[in-house]
Amino acid sequence: MSATPEEINPAPTETAAPAGPQPVYMVEFKGARKELYRDEYNLPIAVGGAVIVQVERGEDLGRVLQHLSPEDARIARVKPLPILRLATPTELGQEEQNRHDEFEARQVCRRMVEERGLEMKVVDAEWQFDRNKMTFYFTAEKRVDFRALVKDLAAVFKTRIELRQIGARDEARRVGGMGICGYEQCCTLFLKEFEPITTQMARDQSLSLNPAKISGNCGRLLCCLRYESGFYREATRRYPDIGLPWETAEGPGTIDGIRILREQMIVRLADGRETRVSLEEVRRRLRKKASWFE
Numbered sequence: 001m002s003a004t005p006e007e008i009n010p011a012p013t014e015t016a017a018p019a020g021p022q023p024v025y026m027v028e029f030k031g032a033r034k035e036l037y038r039d040e041y042n043l044p045i046a047v048g049g050a051v052i053v054q055v056e057r058g059e060d061l062g063r064v065l066q067h068l069s070p071e072d073a074r075i076a077r078v079k080p081l082p083i084l085r086l087a088t089p090t091e092l093g094q095e096e097q098n099r100h101d102e103f104e105a106r107q108v109c110r111r112m113v114e115e116r117g118l119e120m121k122v123v124d125a126e127w128q129f130d131r132n133k134m135t136f137y138f139t140a141e142k143r144v145d146f147r148a149l150v151k152d153l154a155a156v157f158k159t160r161i162e163l164r165q166i167g168a169r170d171e172a173r174r175v176g177g178m179g180i181c182g183y184e185q186c187c188t189l190f191l192k193e194f195e196p197i198t199t200q201m202a203r204d205q206s207l208s209l210n211p212a213k214i215s216g217n218c219g220r221l222l223c224c225l226r227y228e229s230g231f232y233r234e235a236t237r238r239y240p241d242i243g244l245p246w247e248t249a250e251g252p253g254t255i256d257g258i259r260i261l262r263e264q265m266i267v268r269l270a271d272g273r274e275t276r277v278s279l280e281e282v283r284r285r286l287r288k289k290a291s292w293f294e
């Protein structure tokens with residue numbers, strides 16, 4: 001007599017749950033989507049391993065990114081649903097088949113959108129692991145009435161359909177790609193949340209405001225402009241403001257710029273020439289000026 005699926009991979013029971021605080025793991029799904037789940041069944045979970053988690057309508061498969069410390073887990077927003085089990089080789093094969101089928105699903109959805117003249121761009125399609133739901137991600141400049149589209153997609157794929165509108169940064173994260181630095185995009189690789197980026201951050205770093213040089217694949221300002229913004233802002237405070245007059249050994253001039261990494265200040269002279277003043281000289285001059293008022 002052959003064994004049933006339940007006998008091969010039995011479902012966890014309440015008695016399997018250990019006493020005390022339950023470990024919390026960050027699980028990543030397709031498109032860098034991340035959620036926190038509890039290990040209620042004391043599973044041998046390893047970072048990088050594939051796990052099956054319970055979702056609102058069935059099961060999904062993701063990969064474990066990290067184990068949260070008890071303190072982080074205490075204040076984190078954890079999903080009320082558990083990690084059910086470690087993914088088997090058969091389930092990993094099913095996940096690979098889902099990824100393969102998503103390409104065709106995306107093409108079908110794009111064709112339907114074009115036929116209906118809807119002003120939306122279909123970015124990606126994602127099967128839930130158990131195929132109880134398919135999510136289509138799209139971008140649009142304005143609100144789109146896609147109710148008829150959902151019905152037609154449900155008729156084709158015989159499952160629950162969800163259409164989710166995302167922004168330009170989320171699109172870049174899901175699609176992936178290489179940044180102008182030559183490395184994989186930060187949003188795909190490690191960024192958990194998108195934080196505000198401003199052109200002032202580029203100004204603080206003396207970068208060109210040419211959009212082609214300070215924009216990412218999403219068309220928005222580079223996320224990495226924020227990484228060293230605090231350092232540049234603090235370092236700039238050691239220098240006088242740009243536009244103030246400054247006396248040099250070559251004559252009077254006006255402060256025209258700052259080179260933070262070279263620790264130099266650029267002074268433009270009256271005849272149009274430029275001269276550079278070291279940070280040490282700036283400090284010495286400012287200390288001397290301050291002593292006059294003591």
